[in-house]
Amino acid sequence: MRQDNVQVSDDNAPEHSEGIRVGRKLLEATRPYVEQSAATSWWRVASTFVLMIIALTAAGLVPWWPLRLMFSVLGGLLIVRAFITFHDYLHGAILKNSRVAYWLFHAFGALMLTPTRSWLASHNYHHGHVGQISEASVGAFPLITTRMWRDSTRWQRFTYRAQRNPLVVLLSYPIVFGFNITLLPFLRAPVKYLDSLAAMASHAALMTVVWVLGGFTTVFFVVLLPMTLASAMGCYLFFAQHSFRRMQIASPEAWTFYRGAMESSSFMRMNKVMQWFTGNIGYHHIHHLNVRIPFYRLPEVMAAIPELQSPATTSLAPGEIADCFRYALWDEEKQRMVSYREAGG
Numbered sequence: 001m002r003q004d005n006v007q008v009s010d011d012n013a014p015e016h017s018e019g020i021r022v023g024r025k026l027l028e029a030t031r032p033y034v035e036q037s038a039a040t041s042w043w044r045v046a047s048t049f050v051l052m053i054i055a056l057t058a059a060g061l062v063p064w065w066p067l068r069l070m071f072s073v074l075g076g077l078l079i080v081r082a083f084i085t086f087h088d089y090l091h092g093a094i095l096k097n098s099r100v101a102y103w104l105f106h107a108f109g110a111l112m113l114t115p116t117r118s119w120l121a122s123h124n125y126h127h128g129h130v131g132q133i134s135e136a137s138v139g140a141f142p143l144i145t146t147r148m149w150r151d152s153t154r155w156q157r158f159t160y161r162a163q164r165n166p167l168v169v170l171l172s173y174p175i176v177f178g179f180n181i182t183l184l185p186f187l188r189a190p191v192k193y194l195d196s197l198a199a200m201a202s203h204a205a206l207m208t209v210v211w212v213l214g215g216f217t218t219v220f221f222v223v224l225l226p227m228t229l230a231s232a233m234g235c236y237l238f239f240a241q242h243s244f245r246r247m248q249i250a251s252p253e254a255w256t257f258y259r260g261a262m263e264s265s266s267f268m269r270m271n272k273v274m275q276w277f278t279g280n281i282g283y284h285h286i287h288h289l290n291v292r293i294p295f296y297r298l299p300e301v302m303a304a305i306p307e308l309q310s311p312a313t314t315s316l317a318p319g320e321i322a323d324c325f326r327y328a329l330w331d332e333e334k335q336r337m338v339s340y341r342e343a344g345g
Contacts, residue, residue, distance in 0.1 A: 076228075076230040093294045116195060132252070266285065329342075
């Protein structure tokens with residue numbers, strides 16, 4: 001199963017704005033970078049998975065706990081990179097005709113509590129609605145206007161703030177991946193989401209095997225800690241790149257895929273090491289413009305196309321992380337993100 005139904009065209013956007021390519025013209029400019037080399041893709045995927053397995057195996061076998069901790073953290077970072085390759089595969093950006101890749105990534109998704117059916121349903125929705133106001137948290141964190149906030153009941157305000165709380169990101173392993181992506185879809189439609197049941201069983205089996213081989217300490221270093229770190233990092237990257245201080249929200253009448261990509265998706269500045277571990281997901285505005293571009297070509301695209309070189313930016317600086325959580329509402333009059341305190345009511 002791949003994300004074949006997401007269309008990143010922009011029929012309503014103007015073709016040019018003072019000689020600058022926008023909309024369909026900008027999308028067309030990215031098409032040469034969609035073509036991918038199977039050999040290159042397999043090298044990126046295989047090397048990532050091999051390094052991840054080595055790191056997690058070392059976390060389980062080395063006798064000295066500081067080394068176990070180091071390998072566990074390294075394993076968590078490599079899980080993030082492996083997840084980006086999984087994410088690209090489901091978008092059809094890499095290895096889309098490979099049966100080996102099909103089984104590899106479906107097995108990875110199950111073990112990582114990301115069953116493909118529910119992930120695709122929510123992620124497809126996200127790509128089709130990024131940069132839109134929504135009280136629902138389908139495939140994304142909810143985002144409402146200051147007017148909606150003032151009209152909300154105390155319970156509605158509590159649930160909204162709870163869903164956007166940093167603790168949800170920090171504990172995304174059980175909350176987002178374990179409950180929202182895996183368990184909840186199965187409870188709502190068991191027959192449709194049987195792969196969620198398989199994912200829960202696979203993840204439980206993984207922890208059971210590791211427990212039998214090494215006890216709770218080994219489970220902690222091989223599964224619990226790296227999964228917690230990887231889930232929190234991945235969840236924060238996803239949250240921050242669509243919920244940042246300088247983002248723009250278009251009205252329903254003015255919204256287009258182009259605007260969702262260029263105004264409501266950020267470029268996250270990172271050093272080269274973090275870019276590697278996060279699979280270039282920081283080039284998020286380009287990814288949303290054209291999901292078919294392989295993750296390893298995103299920097300190349302930004303360097304080649306001037307219109308993509310001045311995006312809204314975020315970073316992993318503490319102040320910017322705080323801002324992503326602080327500015328949580330869209331003010332239609334001020335046309336900017338504001339804090340709960342600024343919204344009043």
